[in-house]
Amino acid sequence: MNVRALALLLCLWPLTLAAQGFSGLGSQAGDAFANPVCGTVLTFPRDHGPHPDYRIEWWYLTANLRGADGTDYGLQWTLFRSALRPGEDTGWASPQIWFGHAAITTPDRHFATERFARGGIGQAGVTADPFDAWIDEWHLSGTDFDRLDLVAQGPDFAYDMALTAQGPLVFHGDNGFSVKSEQGQASYYYSQPFYRIEGTLTLPHGDVAVTGTAWLDREWSSQPLSEDQSGWDWFSLSFDDGTKMMGFQLRQTDGSAFGSGTWIEADGTTHAFADEAMTATPLATSAVAGREIPTRWRVTLPERGVDVTVEALNTQAWMGLTVPYWEGPVRISGSHGGVGYLEMTGYE
């Protein structure tokens, strides 16, 4: 994609993700878009499908993998939906725009690629039952949400994986109503963090058979950030004892942060924790794509006895795509051991 087309493309998005940075996510949604309401009961399989009346939505899968030789890998597969206006239309008239990101992280390499598609013509989309999320030849699909096939490829890598859910869906915030700011910005947010995943990574030096765990996030909203928020640090941590933790902090332009998260028991029981319960402090930064990005963190959640160091498997897990951000697998040490994924946006 050349720069001029890109410029046009970016202007297409009311979202203006890259044009204004991630802070753009905080721009006011048009009145026409729906907004999340606390107390809404999510129903399935319907809500695995798209919600075209909301401005943005994603199906976001990350996985921590290990090869037969003990090498750790990370994998990402994301399908984004962004609406120019609410609702759906057929053919080129559809206001829905889809884009997909796929990546593999090895200890010393990071592969990332992206796809774009118009809604309405069948090039990309999601159906809830049977579940099928696709863009071009990439897909995450199966007869139901518990058994999925995952395929993606780029010019220099590919993967073909099978996922099996080992636990229930997990709802963040108040039964899936996740507050993102003190002003009340919110999204619908649930996850399936209990996938077992296995399959094959195709890398430049050959195919690698891998197994591991995967975490799928589902989120949709029309205005997830408030206008004074510039980006976020998001952690999904799977501890060796079977417990899991999702925590994020939304950085404010004044230097403060708004945090929130969910503690997940091994059986899927959830406990939402409030702002200021979790701390996340950068311990070290790395030079990545011409900027300094924290790649070693101290994360604490005192109410659960968590005080861990979270360190990137590969500090250079930079998604240098149309909308650039950092996303990669992490190792956990300290009060708990384990693996997880870290996503950081809005670092200029």
Add this chain to the structure above:
Amino acid sequence: MMRACLGALVSHWRRNPVQLFAYLAGLALATALWSGVQAINSEARNSYDAAAATLSEGQYDQLVARSGGAIPLATYVALRRSGWMVSPMIEAEVRGVRLIGVDPLTTPVSFGVGDTGAAPELDHLFANAATARRLAGVAPVTVQETVGPNMAIGDIGLVQRLSGAAGLTRLFVLPDQPVTRPALQDVAPGLALQPSGQQADIGQLTDSFHLNLTAFGLLSFAVGLFIVHSTIGLAFEQRRGMIRTLRSIGVPLRGLVVLITAEMLFLALVGAALGVVLGYVIAALLLPDVAATLRGLYGAEVSGTLQLRAEWWLSGLALALLGTAAALAGRIWQVARMPVLASARPRAWVMATAARFRVQSAGAVALLAVAGVLFAVGDGLLAAFALLGCLLIGAALALPALAAMVLSGLQHRARGPVAMWFWADTRQQLPGLSLALMALLLAVSANIGVSTMVSSFRLTFVAFLDQRLAPELFVRVGSKNESAALRQLLDARGLEVLPLMSTSTRVAGQPVQVYGIEVGPTYRENWAFVDAGADMWDRVQAGAAAVVNEQLARRANLWVGDRVTLSPDLALPIAGVVGDYGNPLGQVVVAAPVYATLYPDDYPGQFGIRTSTPDALRRAIMDSVGLPDSAIIDQAEIKALSLGVFERTFTVTAVLNVLTLGVAGFAILMSLLTLADLRVPQLAPVWALGLTRRTLGRLELARAVALAGIVFVCALPLGLALAWVLLSRVNVAAFGWQLPMFLFPADYGWLGAYALVAAALAAAWPAWRLMRTPPARLLKVFAHER
């Protein structure tokens, strides 16, 4: 002091306004045609560049429907969903504007938009200001001058809505493709891949057309410079006395040289500036026709409005000044070397010695010899043009000596003193008129050459159109089902059907189109061959031979009897080489069964139909097969369209012909006018012997016509040689086809008449002035006898 000097120098022009006019007009004409042609060329080139930049055409591989029709949206989605990274494009025409619809999310193509800083919108088209005005009311248009002429770009959804296009026109294949993807045949068998290198480059196609224009411009420029050269020579000769006087009274040589140079260059600048203005007018008048020609012949869009671009008006000015400086340098050198006390007697500068003719003739012989060598061994476009150049300049240089010989012969055959004096006096004037006569020779021969070429091309092309467009209806189908249904319908009616299958591929390293045909009476009766073996069509029909077009035959050096390799398993002998004047690409024609073994999945996408009731059949096809009206083409329309294009080309050629002839006529006029004063001492004795001024004037007129006649006689063979080189050398090198040469004696006759009339008109005023010369002035000649 300098002021006084300048005043003295300028007084010369005041006393000789005609000379001043000749100087300025010569430069203006030279610059006008040159910069006019350059303006057209640069406008065209800028248009091509803008279009190329807008579309990145030729930069990416493309997928197109084999049938030549639209690509279904479902095929695009199927390709994307199988891992083919392609991006769709719709091309349509609305109000004569080429609308380009792309998907901004996937397109690799630079829009030429997006630099505005303002947020573009999906429901806006982008176009330059001129195109935007034409699209008023169609859709909101954002003006973006970088978008190519006569085209507008917008979101694919918008363009589809505006044009009602049913499918996609083509798919760009993106440079980055994923690790694995299936073969194109498995996903979209109806599509063919056009590698980027095989897409015709508009710039290349139109090169020869622009070369022709440039040649015209250069010719006119040369003729104009003749005028300038002779005027400068005359002005210096006449000012010798003044220069000597100025030197004698103490004007330093250096100052004088600087003054004269500055004066002449200033005047040259004025003349050239006038020429640029005139050139702009010529170009602006011609551009619409040129644009129509280029669009019709090559499908190239050229802006119909002219912009003042530095590249042509600066080059025109610079060339004019350089030409003047070159003509000036020799004269200045003479002034610098002239002894202060040299005789001020105005040497009749025109009285060139026989030595000058000898030098010229030697140059002519050398150039014609080079032309002979080039004729024998030259190859390629450059050699062809070098041959043209040598031929033209050599012939021009040879003209004075040749004319002198002819006149000398005529003088010996003349009866009576007046006739003898007439021829002798004509010969005596030859040196002074030689430049103007050379200009006339070049103009007339260029006229003959170019019009012979264009007319030959027209005859051949019309015959070719008749041959190729023999079927009355031409139908394009979009699917295999439609193809079968149409065939059924036509067979049921017992009509002669010419189904056509075609695929782009490479043969013998050349990009070619392979056609599968069913040999029928239409082919047997209509096709004209450059070369053909015995039982040609029978062998092709039996699948035992192939036909290639002349372009492929020449480029790959494959002729009748040679084998052409169509696939690793199939090489067929060539049974015939067919003349093809419709496209620049190579073609191989084989029988349908042979084609089917090469491309088993293909089906006839186009049909030629012989029918005596095209209108009724057209309705029947639309009703029973369900084809849209736009899929059925009446061949008469195509023929009319193609011939219309030619008429436009003729208009351009004719205008340039008239202009060059006009410039040559002007050169004669100026030479005669400048000679007129010098002639008085020569005419006075004849007058004194009893010839009336009226008779003298008539003889002057007759002289100009006689000289023009001699020039025309010389120009005829030269023009025909020129035409031959253009048809048999330049065309072959530029297009890959040789055209048969036809002669047009009536046209030449008219041209000769025009040349004589032009010469007579040019001589009319000088002759009239001569008739009105006061006897006192003629008498003074004897009083002033030195």
